[in-house]
Amino acid sequence: MIGRLVVLALVLFMTLPTLVVVVASFNPTAILSFPPQGLSLRWYENALTYPQFRRAALNSLIVTAASAALALPIGTAAALALVRYPVRLRGLWNTALLSPLVVPGVAAGLGLLILAARLGLLANRVVLIVAHVVLVLPFVIRSVMVSVANLDPMLERAAASLGARPWRVFRRVTLPLLRPGLFAALLFAVIVSANEFVVSLFVSTRVTEILPVAMFTYVVNYTDPTMAALSTLFVAATFAAVFLADRLLHLSRVFQIEGHR
Amino acid sequence: MTGKAVVALEAVSKAYGATRALDGIDLAVHEGELLSLLGPSGCGKTSTLNIVAGFIEPDAGRVLLDGQDVTRQPAWRRGLGVVFQSYALFPHMSVADNVAFGLRERRMGRREAEARVAEALALVRLPAAGAMRPSHLSGGMQQRVALARALVIRPRVLLLDEPLAALDRKLREEMRAELREIQRAVGITTIFVTHDQHEALGLSDRVAVMNAGRIEQLGTPREVYQRPATGFVADFIGASSALEGRAVDAGTVELAGGQRIAVRLPRPLEPGTRVRLLIRPERVEPGDGGANALPARVASVMFLGDHAEVRLELPGGARVLAVVRGTVVVEPGDRLTVTLPPDAFLEAP
Ligand SMILES: Nc1ncnc2c1ncn2[C@@H]1O[C@H](COP(=O)(O)OP(=O)(O)OP(=O)(O)O)[C@@H](O)[C@H]1O
Ligand SMILES: [Mg+2]
Numbered sequence: 095m096i097g098r099l100v101v102l103a104l105v106l107f108m109t110l111p112t113l114v115v116v117v118a119s120f121n122p123t124a125i126l127s128f129p130p131q132g133l134s135l136r137w138y139e140n141a142l143t144y145p146q147f148r149r150a151a152l153n154s155l156i157v158t159a160a161s162a163a164l165a166l167p168i169g170t171a172a173a174l175a176l177v178r179y180p181v182r183l184r185g186l187w188n189t190a191l192l193s194p195l196v197v198p199g200v201a202a203g204l205g206l207l208i209l210a211a212r213l214g215l216l217a218n219r220v221v222l223i224v225a226h227v228v229l230v231l232p233f234v235i236r237s238v239m240v241s242v243a244n245l246d247p248m249l250e251r252a253a254a255s256l257g258a259r260p261w262r263v264f265r266r267v268t269l270p271l272l273r274p275g276l277f278a279a280l281l282f283a284v285i286v287s288a289n290e291f292v293v294s295l296f297v298s299t300r301v302t303e304i305l306p307v308a309m310f311t312y313v314v315n316y317t318d319p320t321m322a323a324l325s326t327l328f329v330a331a332t333f334a335a336v337f338l339a340d341r342l343l344h345l346s347r348v349f350q351i352e353g354h355r
Numbered sequence: 356m357t358g359k360a361v362v363a364l365e366a367v368s369k370a371y372g373a374t375r376a377l378d379g380i381d382l383a384v385h386e387g388e389l390l391s392l393l394g395p396s397g398c399g400k401t402s403t404l405n406i407v408a409g410f411i412e413p414d415a416g417r418v419l420l421d422g423q424d425v426t427r428q429p430a431w432r433r434g435l436g437v438v439f440q441s442y443a444l445f446p447h448m449s450v451a452d453n454v455a456f457g458l459r460e461r462r463m464g465r466r467e468a469e470a471r472v473a474e475a476l477a478l479v480r481l482p483a484a485g486a487m488r489p490s491h492l493s494g495g496m497q498q499r500v501a502l503a504r505a506l507v508i509r510p511r512v513l514l515l516d517e518p519l520a521a522l523d524r525k526l527r528e529e530m531r532a533e534l535r536e537i538q539r540a541v542g543i544t545t546i547f548v549t550h551d552q553h554e555a556l557g558l559s560d561r562v563a564v565m566n567a568g569r570i571e572q573l574g575t576p577r578e579v580y581q582r583p584a585t586g587f588v589a590d591f592i593g594a595s596s597a598l599e600g601r602a603v604d605a606g607t608v609e610l611a612g613g614q615r616i617a618v619r620l621p622r623p624l625e626p627g628t629r630v631r632l633l634i635r636p637e638r639v640e641p642g643d644g645g646a647n648a649l650p651a652r653v654a655s656v657m658f659l660g661d662h663a664e665v666r667l668e669l670p671g672g673a674r675v676l677a678v679v680r681g682t683v684v685v686e687p688g689d690r691l692t693v694t695l696p697p698d699a700f701l702e703a704p
Pocket of ligand 1: 376395396
């Protein structure tokens with residue numbers, strides 16, 4: 095009973111900020127306030143027609159798609175190598191590949207900024223994409239590693255004994271059996287990249303900036319509920335993605351978080 | 356002899372760090388025979404099989420297939436059929452697709468492949484399982500699918516690594532007989548890995564008894580059982596009792612209890628030396644059979660249905676295991692006479 099109350103309180107506490115934003119987004123007045131004075135969709139209209147948001151949304155799409163497309167094959171190769179082969183200093187490699195999780199975004203962003211300036215790539219979207227690949231990789235590697243560890247190496251030997259050369263073994267056996275991990279990796283990559291802010295702030299310009307950065311810039315200059323409307327859309331999109339993925343791919347099974355039996 | 360070998364290993368060695376997994380293996384497998392690699396856990400059976408299959412490369416030595424050196428050839432080029440202990444069926448494919456895997460790699464036409472798959476599934480008596488997923492099959496059925504998948508490519512050699520170990524006893528005995536029938540029917544040269552001596556003796560044309568990375572003896576089941584070449588083989592295969600004693604002359608041993616027994620060993624004994632004799636339980640004969648009739652006391656009886664294992668104690672304390680038919684009634688404490696035929700003894704080094 096008490097346990098249930100605690101859980102309820104926790105859920106409330108965790109979702110409260112989001113709920114406040116959602117409610118505020120329907121406020122007809124031009125001030126971000128709570129509780130709202132009425133019901134209106136004008137800020138949604140504003141959010142969807144504001145040119146800088148449209149440009150940033152397109153940038154987000156490009157950067158997220160490109161970084162996921164790069165991070166997936168790289169991360170899969172790394173996961174295979176880390177699990178399968180007697181890598182020397184495995185621990186060190188593991189730490190290095192997962193370090194973006196622990197290095198503060200400000201430090202990473204500043205480092206990239208200096209490098210980009212040095213290479214004359216400041217206004218280039220490539221820097222942004224590279225940054226996202228690096229940030230997304232730990233999630234991709236982790237997800238794929240779970241699938242690799244669950245893959246029986248005997249299956250690949252069996253395939254080889256039946257006449258499949260290494261590439262065919264990969265295509266017909268390894269890749270299909272890694273699919274759950276790859277889907278999880280893709281989902282993570284998209285969510286992390288779409289929400290990335292700190293590092294992106296350092297390495298983007300007004301022309302290349304992605305949606306979270308554009309939202310930040312907006313909120314610094316204006317205080318109307320447009321931001322709340324956009325945030326609500328963002329949250330809804332993320333939820334839809336996770337929900338769909340869970341339904342279609344049984345994500346919970348991928349992470350083995352079902353109850354023990 | 357060597358010219359006809361389908362598979363030949365020449366001085367093959369393999370080490371994992373400090374572990375010498377294989378230490379100079381020489382082996383020739385002949386056309387159509389079923390050869391078992393038999394030995395305790397860790398003796399190098401799987402390593403030997405993996406080197407033949409091409410899954411691992413030896414540190415030294417050569418692997419020949421039909422006289423061709425294939426030591427550095429990858430597994431996918433060798434055209435051998437392998438059945439794994441865990442079966443290793445592809446979980447994301449149907450049974451039919453599993454069996455067709457090797458045919459697709461050979462770019463066989465759809466029609467022909469389907470016919471060959473049906474034929475292979477019929478051979479292992481699973482004609483209707485094609486559409487099923489491997490995970491929906493019982494262990495014995497998965498075993499058959501694995502066999503069908505290996506045989507359908509018409510491999511030069513069939514390699515089996517403890518294929519029956521994961522089955523329960525009854526099924527294992529059925530599959531053992533069936534495996535032998537299929538192997539005979541197909542006439543395929545086969546290497547069979549097992550640590551189960553009954554499996555090895557019952558299935559094989561020849562048995563290679565392995566120990567610590569070496570082959571201790573290679574011979575027919577009868578040879579390795581009745582004429583073990585080393586103490587290890589004598590100990591490992593079949594139950595046997597050991598009798599300690601001292602050689603009196605070339606063909607006589609005095610046991611610890613003072614009894615003198617005549618022995619007929621392959622080599623004469625050195626008088627005065629200590630000897631350790633082994634005797635199989637089924638060679639111990641109840642009753643007075645002439646030479647070497649000794650009084651004994653029944654120490655314990657284990658009734659096993661069709662037969663009973665009787666532990667006998669000789670004067671002086673030596674224990675001898677004997678086997679009697681299940682219909683014979685003996686009780687612990689009974690006194691009787693047993694005969695140990697002179698030619699029944701093996702010498703343990
Ligand atoms: N990949 C490996 N790395 C390190 N040592 C290994 C490896 N494979 C085998 N060994 C060692 O080599 C020796 C022989 O192993 P192998 O698997 O060939 O034995 P086996 O006869 O098949 O045993 P089992 O009956 O247990 O399967 C063992 O001591 C084993 O520990
Ligand atoms: Mg083994």
